Amino acid sequence: MMPVFDKALELVLESVEKLDAMELPLSSCCGRALAEDVHSDIDMPPFDRSAMDGYALCGEAPSYLIKGGIHAGEPSGIELGPGEAASIMTGAPVPPGADRVLMKECAILEGGRLKASEMPSAGAHICRRAEDIEKGDRVLEAGIDIEPRHLGIAAMAGRAVLRVVRAVRAGILTTGSEVVPPGSIPGSGQVRNANLPMLEGLLTTAGFECSASLHSADDPRGIREAFERLLADSDVVLAAGGISLGDRDCVAPSLESVGARFLFREVAIKPGKPLSFGMAAGKPVFGLPGNPVSVLCTFEEFVLPALRKMSGFARFERLRLQGISCFDHSQKPGRHNLLRVIAMPGLCWELALPPSSGSGDLMSTNSANAIAHVSAERTGIAPGDTLSFSLFHSAGPDLSFT
Known part of the structure; x- marks a missing residue:
């Protein structure tokens, strides 16, 4: 049975584990997750x-x-x-x-x-001495997103290095015989590769490392070799395209040939129905749809929470805010809809829908900054309706994760 949004996300998060920790000098810790509590070794102030x-x-x-x-x-x-x-x-x-x-x-x-x-x-x-902190008090809590102010507190507490969770290394594979590099002129039936640079940017802006970026034609042997390389060098693998059930969709069989076990092969969402997830060699693998809008939405809502949990962040689940719709929208019931919206702050959040020609229209995300969630039971949205939404991760951890 095709899982619904919440169940699919639950399966993903239950499957991933925090990576090991390492020590880094303070100057290299920003953006990492603190792996252990920090306690002060002196009173602060240390004297009157x-x-x-x-x-x-x-x-x-x-x-x-x-x-x-x-x-x-x-x-x-x-x-x-x-x-x-x-x-x-x-x-x-x-x-x-x-x-x-x-x-x-x-x-x-x-x-x-x-x-x-x-x-x-x-x-x-x-x-007065110890007015702010007494010796032995906890000054920083494990799991925080380390920011510059935390480095100052750590230094005051006597720490020149911190134990942090190492950065996730993600390997990317895009597929498609019709896909050509961004700098090429597409021929008949060809499209430029929008997914590869977009995924690289999504990873790096969220603070993760891209271990390798590969592209393969719809060739089972080539895709299998790419997966073998990525699994050897990465903590997680992201494959975009070739994950549906068509005759030339080779990603799922190729993953299974290198030992992957899928937990689901579809999700009742729109866009992004072909989203697949499994484990291979103890590492999570995501099969993202080839549609760039689907890639963006599924990365924000499924991949990012998993990567943040692996990275040791206490806040890894997407923060759902409430906003008031300023638009009309109709939909067929049965799938959880992920709408690209413009979230405007004020006395309350207001949500606008940018012009779009459909779920494959990446240009519709140009002005969007959030994803609104519309339950599978609904048939439409009217102005004044209340919707839950998640800001894109570029809004920062405080507004994106809980």
């Missing part, structure tokens, strides 16, 4: 420090004797008693005996003594 340029004061007094100055990065070397003060810089250690800091703007110097135009309260402008 001044939050302002000004004067450290000991208690309240009509005036203060200035005993010296304290600079950031140096031990104070000063101890204050009642009626005494020391000039202090932002970030400098607060000296023993001081219980507040007077902002420089409120300081009055008269006859070699210091007065306050406005007396600060006890504890004012002092960041």
